[in-house]
Amino acid sequence: xxxxxxxxFREFVxxxxxxxEVQWFKKxxxxxxxxxxxxxxxGGTGWTRQEQVNLITVLSEHRCPLTPDSVNVIAPMLxxxxxxxxxxxxxxxxxxxxxxxxxxxxxxxGPGCLLxxxxxxxxxxxxxxxxxxxxxxxxxxxxxxxxxxxxxxLYEKMLGLxxxxxxxxxxxxxxxxxxxxxxxxxxxxxGHFLQNSAxxxxxxxxxxxxxxxxxxxxxxxxxxxxxxxxxxxxLVSNEPIPFSAERAYLQTMRQQVxxxxxxxxxxxxxxxxxxxxx
Numbered sequence: 001x002x003x004x005x006x007x008x009f010r011e012f013v014x015x016x017x018x019x020x021e022v023q024w025f026k027k028x029x030x031x032x033x034x035x036x037x038x039x040x041x042x043g044g045t046g047w048t049r050q051e052q053v054n055l056i057t058v059l060s061e062h063r064c065p066l067t068p069d070s071v072n073v074i075a076p077m078l079x080x081x082x083x084x085x086x087x088x089x090x091x092x093x094x095x096x097x098x099x100x101x102x103x104x105x106x107x108x109x110g111p112g113c114l115l116x117x118x119x120x121x122x123x124x125x126x127x128x129x130x131x132x133x134x135x136x137x138x139x140x141x142x143x144x145x146x147x148x149x150x151x152x153x154l155y156e157k158m159l160g161l162x163x164x165x166x167x168x169x170x171x172x173x174x175x176x177x178x179x180x181x182x183x184x185x186x187x188x189x190x191g192h193f194l195q196n197s198a199x200x201x202x203x204x205x206x207x208x209x210x211x212x213x214x215x216x217x218x219x220x221x222x223x224x225x226x227x228x229x230x231x232x233x234x235l236v237s238n239e240p241i242p243f244s245a246e247r248a249y250l251q252t253m254r255q256q257v258x259x260x261x262x263x264x265x266x267x268x269x270x271x272x273x274x275x276x277x278x
Contacts, residue, residue: 009058017064025098034071034098037151042091049196052151060158063245066252067152069103070094074113077147150201153208154193157186160215163246167222216253
């Protein structure tokens, strides 16, 4: 099988992005790319780690959006802890419509996964709205800590760096020490990813989650008051500075930070460290 290269991915992205975000993820799902790191048996691509890096490198260069929770939270959790029946039910549906399945921290209508705030239980919600207990209180946090996609976490880091570079270039600022440090760490995490070991993947999970607040704060500071504007297309005519992509990224990061807080981020770090030591 011929290896996928950055050039082949770049050709696709140039032809399909930017576009409507929902349709963008549907197209990635149709190609099987949202499951780039899934096992072949559940709709994965069978790509090498280098091919996976080729994909996310191009996506970050073109500042394509962060993948939905269905890809970077729910699917890894199903692959790690789900029954065969649950995998065969949810994973093809996530491939077909990634944005239709959400991670929820309060009871609301929609399929996906629910972390109930009162009980601390974790539930799977099917298309009909029925809830199935997936992890009881005490198990849920540990399951979430051990369920992550090193590939898409690495992409989150790459994409944040790409946005910060865009801001720096636009303002014609000299590359800051902070930007240099983020760039070096991103390269380090890419090296970890290519090692393809459980310990290296654990480092990616720990460090990207640890650094999420810092990256969020750096981008917020760089955007200034533009960070306060909602990613609303009606604002384009009043926004001479082309920061709509950065605002959209910041909005997604804001949701992730809120989610991390909800599921007790300090406990997640402890679970990652315990996982690394085993």
